[in-house]
Amino acid sequence: MCYPSLDPRADTLISWLTDDLGLQILQVEPASSDASFRRYFRVKHADGCHVVMDAPPERENTAPFIRNAALLQTAGLHVPAIYQQNLEQGFLLLEDLGSQNFLDTLKPDNADALYRSALDSLFKLQQAVDPSRCGLPAYDRALLSRELAIFYEWFLDKRLGIVLPSALRQALDDCLIDSALQQPQVCVHRDYHSRNLMVLDEESPGVIDFQDAVIGPITYDVVSLLRDCYIRWPVQQVVDWLELYYQRLLAAGMVNCDFRQFKGWFDLMGLQRHLKAIGIFSRLQLRDDKPAYLADIPRTMAYVGEVCRHYPELAEFNGFLEHQVLPVYQARL
Numbered sequence: 001m002c003y004p005s006l007d008p009r010a011d012t013l014i015s016w017l018t019d020d021l022g023l024q025i026l027q028v029e030p031a032s033s034d035a036s037f038r039r040y041f042r043v044k045h046a047d048g049c050h051v052v053m054d055a056p057p058e059r060e061n062t063a064p065f066i067r068n069a070a071l072l073q074t075a076g077l078h079v080p081a082i083y084q085q086n087l088e089q090g091f092l093l094l095e096d097l098g099s100q101n102f103l104d105t106l107k108p109d110n111a112d113a114l115y116r117s118a119l120d121s122l123f124k125l126q127q128a129v130d131p132s133r134c135g136l137p138a139y140d141r142a143l144l145s146r147e148l149a150i151f152y153e154w155f156l157d158k159r160l161g162i163v164l165p166s167a168l169r170q171a172l173d174d175c176l177i178d179s180a181l182q183q184p185q186v187c188v189h190r191d192y193h194s195r196n197l198m199v200l201d202e203e204s205p206g207v208i209d210f211q212d213a214v215i216g217p218i219t220y221d222v223v224s225l226l227r228d229c230y231i232r233w234p235v236q237q238v239v240d241w242l243e244l245y246y247q248r249l250l251a252a253g254m255v256n257c258d259f260r261q262f263k264g265w266f267d268l269m270g271l272q273r274h275l276k277a278i279g280i281f282s283r284l285q286l287r288d289d290k291p292a293y294l295a296d297i298p299r300t301m302a303y304v305g306e307v308c309r310h311y312p313e314l315a316e317f318n319g320f321l322e323h324q325v326l327p328v329y330q331a332r333l
Contacts, residue, residue, distance in 0.1 A: 002302055010041075017043060019033075021084055031099065050083065051097075053210055054291060055090040062090055065211040067135070072210055075128035075187075077121050078203040079210065084125040097206035103194035103230050110232065115225070117205055118197055119245050122221055127252060129187035131215045139188060139216025144177045148220065148272065150279030157281045160328045164320065172317050179268040181216040184255055192221035193228045218255065219262070229277050229300045242266060264311075271307045271314075274300045300331075 010028075017023045024046035033038040037059035041052045057064050062085070072079045084093035094230050102114055129136075137143075155265065156162045164172075189196075190212045198206030222245055226238045246262045249255045255262060277300050281293035305326075308318035 009054055009056065012089060013041070013091055016086055017045075017052065017122040020086070021093065023047070040088075043093075049096050050329060051080065051094045053090075053092040053094060055092070057088070057090040060066075060090060062087055062092060064213075065092070068210045068213045068325065071129060071134055071136075071187075071213070072125065072189075072207065074126040077207050078200065078205065079207050082253075087318070097198040097200060097208065099194055100199045102197040102199060102205065103228075105199050106231060111237075114197075114205075115241055118225055119222070119241070119248075121205060122192060122225065123209060123248055123252075125189065125243070126186040126218065126249075126254065127220070131185050131187065134187065134215070136187065136213055136215045138185075139180070139214040139220070141177050141181065143214070144180055144272065145173055147276040148173055148176065150283065151275040152279070154283040154286060155281075156325065158286055160325065160332070162325060162328060168316055168320060172314075175313055176268055176272040179265055179271060180217045180220075183214050183219060183265050183269075186218050186254070188214050188216040188220045190216075190224075192224045194231050217237060217265065217269055218249070219266040219269045220273065221253070223266050223273060227270045227274070229274070229296050229301050232299055232302075237308075239263075246296075267307045267310065271304060274303045278304070298333075301326075 014025065019041070023043070025043060026046065027042075027044040029042050031042040038055045039054060041054065043052050044051050053065070054176060055063070055065075060305065066085065069079050069082055073081075077099075080097055081095040082092055083095070084091075086092075102118070105113060152164055156164055178206060188212050189207070191209050192207075196207065196209040198204070198208065200206050222242065226233070226241055242263065243259060246255070246259050249262075257265075278297055281297050281300070284290040284293045305321065308314040308321060
């Protein structure tokens with residue numbers, strides 16, 4: 001048998017699989033890890049193959065994953081089925097959706113088909129989940145503000161030693177948060193991007209990493225997908241995909257604005273998300289010793305600059321970025 005490098009939790013996990021579930025294990029190998037304290041193992045056994053989530057209870061709560069899996073499955077999305085649970089120890093035995101995600105598969109000649117399938121699933125999510133009855137928390141002003149604070153603390157302050165003037169910070173927060181709260185509110189996956197969409201032979205895409213779902217702005221997931229921190233597409237291609245999705249929402253009565261307004265929401269929502277992501281990428285390196293995400297900051301920062309240059313209300317923040325932030329950041333690359 002092939003096991004991962006053993007540690008106390010891996011030993012406990014294997015004991016649960018063999019002693020409690022009675023699996024005859026043939027192989028255990030790392031499947032993936034993410035930016036949290038969760039990790040995943042692919043378990044091959046005499047009766048098939050599954051993925052096991054290891055979520056240390058003192059660090060991670062599996063209840064939102066279980067709740068949201070049922071919610072998204074009911075909405076018609078292909079999320080991993082949960083076959084066994086051990087909530088006390090933080091283990092879940094899951095359906096194996098394979099190891100081929102969108103990011104590893106996307107090419108110019110297949111991007112349109114893959115993104116259309118992703119937008120189909122997103123439309124199901126936004127249309128089928130009733131925001132008033134699903135029990136998800138709200139993506140409210142306080143949460144949006146806390147997310148922006150990650151950028152100020154971990155990228156500007158701790159990485160670069162820069163402080164954003166309080167008046168400018170308040171103006172930026174108000175601009176982005178007000179725009180988010182003006183939008184129709186729907187179920188938001190919150191990490192709907194190329195690393196969390198799996199390419200499957202049937203019922204593709206598989207959707208993972210949905211435990212942080214909330215009720216929030218209608219453009220949040222579509223900007224996560226189309227202005228992905230991990231892969232970039234030509235500007236006009238993104239606009240074309242966005243307009244097709246807008247027309248679908250309009251026909252379903254889920255928005256009643258013109259495309260210019262929808263695109264404005266999309267741009268400002270993307271700015272909020274990208275600032276947060278830059279802060280998270282910095283925190284992963286500075287606090288959690290996960291430096292790989294630093295390579296994604298330049299791409300994400302490019303999105304930030306493009307939006308800031310386009311909107312007059314962001315001119316002061318854009319000047320701060322260009323004259324004070326970027327020279328220090330680029331000098332440290």
